Amino acid sequence: MTAIITAPELVHELTGARPPVLLDVRWQFSLAKAAGAPAQDGRAEYAAGHLPGAVFVDLDQELAAPHGEGGRHPLPDLAEFGAVMRRAGVSASRPVVVYDGGLNWAAARAWWMLRFTGHPDVRVLDGGLPAWEGPLSTEVPTPAEGDFQPAPDxxxxxxxxxxxxxxxxxxxxxxxxxERYRGEVEPIDRVGGHIPGAVSAPTTENVGPDGRFLPAEELRDRFKALGVSEDAPVGVYCGSGVSAAHEALALAAAGIPAALYVGSWSEWSSDPSRPVAVGPDPQ
Known part of the structure; x- marks a missing residue:
C-alpha cells in the first residue's frame, strides 16, 4: 500500500464512497522551540483555512509526550493518543490522510504514529497544504467518534x-x-556527532526542488547507494524523532520497511556513557 497521496488523487477519493479522514498537523520546527521556548503550533494557520473537514492535531501535545529522558519528542501515552484519534473520527476501517504546511515532517510523524499503532491505511499528502488547489474552510468540524484502538508493533x-x-x-x-552528523555544528543537543555505525542520509534528499517526494524508483536507488539491501534490517533516527519519520515515510514509499528510534540524538547524546562518532564516516 502506498504511503503518499497526491492532491488530485485526494480530490478523487474525497468524492468517493469511502472518503478518508483528514488530519491537519501543521507545525514548524525552530531552534528556539527545541531549546525550550513556548510551543508555537499551527492552530492559527488552521483557523485561517484548512482542507474542508480536516481536524487539527497538535504534534507537541498529541503526537509526543513532554520533553524528558526519552528525548525532545518521546512517544505519547498510547491510550491518550488513541482517544485523540477517535475524537478526530479515526476508525480502523476508514482511510486517513494527513498533511502539514508542506515540509511533511509533522505529517510524517502522524503517519508513523498511526502505522506504528496498527492503522492499516494512512497516507501523507505530498507537498502538504501548498499542493492543494481546492477550496479551504474555516469551519471546525465535529466528526463522529471513531473506533481506532492502538495496537503497537x-x-x-x-x-x-x-x-x-x-x-x-x-x-x-x-x-x-x-554538518550535524559530522559533529561540525550542534545547535541543540549536548554534543555533536552521530551514533557509531550510522550512515548520513539527510531528509532533504528525499525530495525534489519542489519539496515533493522523489519517485519510488529514485528513492530506492538513493537508499541502495547508502547500503540498504533486502538482506539487512533498516532503522532511522534524527534529532528528536520527527524528521526521521519523514525518512521512514520515504523508505516506505520505496517499499522498504524501517524501524524508528524515537528518542533519536536528543536522547542518545544526553547520556554521557553513550559513544559518539564524529566526521564523515560511520565508524
Missing amino acids: ASALLDADGAAALARAGVLLDARAG
Whole structure:
C-alpha cells in the first residue's frame, strides 16, 4: 500500500464512497522551540483555512509526550493518543490522510504514529497544504467518534540499545543535516556527532526542488547507494524523532520497511556513557 497521496488523487477519493479522514498537523520546527521556548503550533494557520473537514492535531501535545529522558519528542501515552484519534473520527476501517504546511515532517510523524499503532491505511499528502488547489474552510468540524484502538508493533520501534545494535547488524540512517552528523555544528543537543555505525542520509534528499517526494524508483536507488539491501534490517533516527519519520515515510514509499528510534540524538547524546562518532564516516 502506498504511503503518499497526491492532491488530485485526494480530490478523487474525497468524492468517493469511502472518503478518508483528514488530519491537519501543521507545525514548524525552530531552534528556539527545541531549546525550550513556548510551543508555537499551527492552530492559527488552521483557523485561517484548512482542507474542508480536516481536524487539527497538535504534534507537541498529541503526537509526543513532554520533553524528558526519552528525548525532545518521546512517544505519547498510547491510550491518550488513541482517544485523540477517535475524537478526530479515526476508525480502523476508514482511510486517513494527513498533511502539514508542506515540509511533511509533522505529517510524517502522524503517519508513523498511526502505522506504528496498527492503522492499516494512512497516507501523507505530498507537498502538504501548498499542493492543494481546492477550496479551504474555516469551519471546525465535529466528526463522529471513531473506533481506532492502538495496537503497537514493537518491531517498528527502536530504543537506544536497539539502535546501537542495528548500526552494527544492519543499516542505521541518520536523517539530520550532514554538518550535524559530522559533529561540525550542534545547535541543540549536548554534543555533536552521530551514533557509531550510522550512515548520513539527510531528509532533504528525499525530495525534489519542489519539496515533493522523489519517485519510488529514485528513492530506492538513493537508499541502495547508502547500503540498504533486502538482506539487512533498516532503522532511522534524527534529532528528536520527527524528521526521521519523514525518512521512514520515504523508505516506505520505496517499499522498504524501517524501524524508528524515537528518542533519536536528543536522547542518545544526553547520556554521557553513550559513544559518539564524529566526521564523515560511520565508524
